[in-house]
Amino acid sequence: MNQHIHLIGIGGTGMGPLAKIFLEMGHTVSGSDLQSSDTTDYLVNLGAKVYFKHAAENVNGATSVIYSSAIPNENAEMVAARQKGISILHRSEVLAQLLNTKRGIAVGGAHGKTTITSMLSLCLEDAGRDPTVLIGAHFTPFGPGAKYGKGEFVVAEADESDGSFLRYRPEVAIVTSIEPDHLENYNGTFSALIAGYREFLSNCQEHGLRLIGIDDPVASSVSEEFDCVTYGFSPHAHWRAEVEMLQENTSQFKVFHQNVHFGDFALNVPGRHNIANALACIAVCHYVGLSPEEIRHALLQFTGAQRRFQIVGKTNGALVVDDYAHHPTEIMATIKAARDGWQRQVVAVFQPHRYSRTKLLFQEFGQAFKEADVVILTDIYAPPPEKPIPQISSAKLAQRIEEQGGPKAVYQIPNQDDVAPFLREWLGPEDLVLVMGAGPIWKVARDLL
Numbered sequence: 001m002n003q004h005i006h007l008i009g010i011g012g013t014g015m016g017p018l019a020k021i022f023l024e025m026g027h028t029v030s031g032s033d034l035q036s037s038d039t040t041d042y043l044v045n046l047g048a049k050v051y052f053k054h055a056a057e058n059v060n061g062a063t064s065v066i067y068s069s070a071i072p073n074e075n076a077e078m079v080a081a082r083q084k085g086i087s088i089l090h091r092s093e094v095l096a097q098l099l100n101t102k103r104g105i106a107v108g109g110a111h112g113k114t115t116i117t118s119m120l121s122l123c124l125e126d127a128g129r130d131p132t133v134l135i136g137a138h139f140t141p142f143g144p145g146a147k148y149g150k151g152e153f154v155v156a157e158a159d160e161s162d163g164s165f166l167r168y169r170p171e172v173a174i175v176t177s178i179e180p181d182h183l184e185n186y187n188g189t190f191s192a193l194i195a196g197y198r199e200f201l202s203n204c205q206e207h208g209l210r211l212i213g214i215d216d217p218v219a220s221s222v223s224e225e226f227d228c229v230t231y232g233f234s235p236h237a238h239w240r241a242e243v244e245m246l247q248e249n250t251s252q253f254k255v256f257h258q259n260v261h262f263g264d265f266a267l268n269v270p271g272r273h274n275i276a277n278a279l280a281c282i283a284v285c286h287y288v289g290l291s292p293e294e295i296r297h298a299l300l301q302f303t304g305a306q307r308r309f310q311i312v313g314k315t316n317g318a319l320v321v322d323d324y325a326h327h328p329t330e331i332m333a334t335i336k337a338a339r340d341g342w343q344r345q346v347v348a349v350f351q352p353h354r355y356s357r358t359k360l361l362f363q364e365f366g367q368a369f370k371e372a373d374v375v376i377l378t379d380i381y382a383p384p385p386e387k388p389i390p391q392i393s394s395a396k397l398a399q400r401i402e403e404q405g406g407p408k409a410v411y412q413i414p415n416q417d418d419v420a421p422f423l424r425e426w427l428g429p430e431d432l433v434l435v436m437g438a439g440p441i442w443k444v445a446r447d448l449l
Contacts (some may be wrong), residue, residue, distance in 0.1 A: 006062035008071050008078065009033035010050055011040045014091050014159070015068055017134045019043050019145030021098070024148035029399035032058050032077060039144045055210045056080035063087065066094055069162040070383075092164030098132060100169045105284060107376035108158035108200055109176025109213065111330055112277045114433025115269075116174065118145075118156050118305045119281040119298075124296035127290050131155050137324070138306035153288065158200065160193070161185065167199050171236040173282055176277075180365040181327060184356055194218065200332070209287045211280060212410045232280045233272075239283045241275050249311070252273055255282055263292035269304045290405055291381035307442060309337060313449045317429025319344065323443040326353040326438035328364035334434055335371045344432040348407075349419055349444055351437035352397065353379040355389040356374055362392070366400035372407045372434075374400060376423075381439030416440070 005349045007015045010031025016039035021030050031096030038148045040050050051058045056076050058261040064087040107117045114137045157369040158165035159328040161182040186192035210228035225316045231239040244252040253275045255262045285295045306325040320429040338346045352358045377394040397410040435445040
């Protein structure tokens with residue numbers, strides 16, 4: 001039955017994929033956002049009606065309204081929907097309906113969710129399983145990270161940031177790692193976040209698969225409480241990888257299952273962290289019945305999701321890479337991938353994201369840039385409703401990085417618009433620029449080209 005579904009914040013990373021799925025299901029889709037983007041352009045071309053302002057009349061005719069955690073209760077469209085008695089659903093409630101009615105594969109954890117979800121989707125699609133897919137980033141085969149499939153599997157990222165992943169009852173639950181982040185939604189305590197992950201794993205269906213990355217100490221200790229399968233580089237992992245070669249944008253590795261050689265695999269994305277991501281994908285693919293050959297064939301076609309070590313081009317011979325890394329562990333993994341693969345000077349450009357995260361992980365951020373040669377920090381990007389915190393600034397962070405015996409040069413350039421002109425003065429063919437952060441810093445990578 002055709003419905004009219006309206007999404008508030010339709011261009012968002014979680015909302016755009018849902019909108020695409022509803023369009024492919026044959027529903028009428030409208031939505032609102034404050035500015036146009038690649039995602040809104042894509043959705044308009046598919047047949048969505050998009051308004052570039054929030055207004056009460058935008059919800060006229062809608063049978064249901066969907067919102068995300070970024071939308072406040074007093075938003076004009078939320079108020080109008082309540083007054084008209086229109087059904088209002090959080091994004092995660094809709095995702096739960098999709099995931100819980102089919103064979104759901106929910107990918108959770110602090111890092112690697114987007115990449116693993118993308119890899120899994122590609123493997124299932126390539127093997128003719130026609131999955132329904134929801135990814136939190138633009139992924140070339142599926143546009144804004146989504147497709148509606150007729151097959152039995154639904155693959156989706158399970159977002160712990162607002163606790164919404166506790167709505168899911170998946171057949172396969174993955175936890176890559178557990179790190180202190182988003183604690184403002186967990187009474188400010190890491191133990192409450194860990195308890196959330198325990199509940200997520202408990203919600204996995206009885207005869208399903210709980211897959212846990214044991215290279216992370218917290219996830220490893222949680223794994224001991226569950227009947228689960230583990231993966232990692234650790235000799236104790238049920239699924240174990242051995243690195244054969246890391247070179248520029250490729251890697252080769254061996255995979256062992258219960259210490260028996262399962263197969264040799266290659267990737268066209270860099271870094272040890274992507275071998276770990278591929279290992280999680282391989283374990284799930286084996287569980288759902290794909291052969292090593294099918295998995296190998298699909299993984300070779302994987303070239304990454306948007307803003308995940310995305311090589312955007314060259315300037316003056318310098319290689320420019322854009323990455324979503326905004327947490328110390330991600331920053332270290334991204335710098336390490338550049339260091340392992342390329343014989344170039346690594347120039348890290350970072351925009352800290354949120355005062356609260358910078359304060360909580362100040363010590364860790366101070367050490368995260370050790371393997372870079374040059375570091376450039378812009379001012380902290382604070383999406384609303386974040387407010388500045390006294391004594392927490394990029395200048396203080398730059399100071400801390402230098403005190404930790406870090407890179408040979410640390411620059412604090414408050415305004416991101418000044419970064420590209422500064423870099424252009426001296427970048428050369430021996431440099432690799434890593435533009436990192438969850439905010440609008442990606443524009444620096446484009447400005448450089």
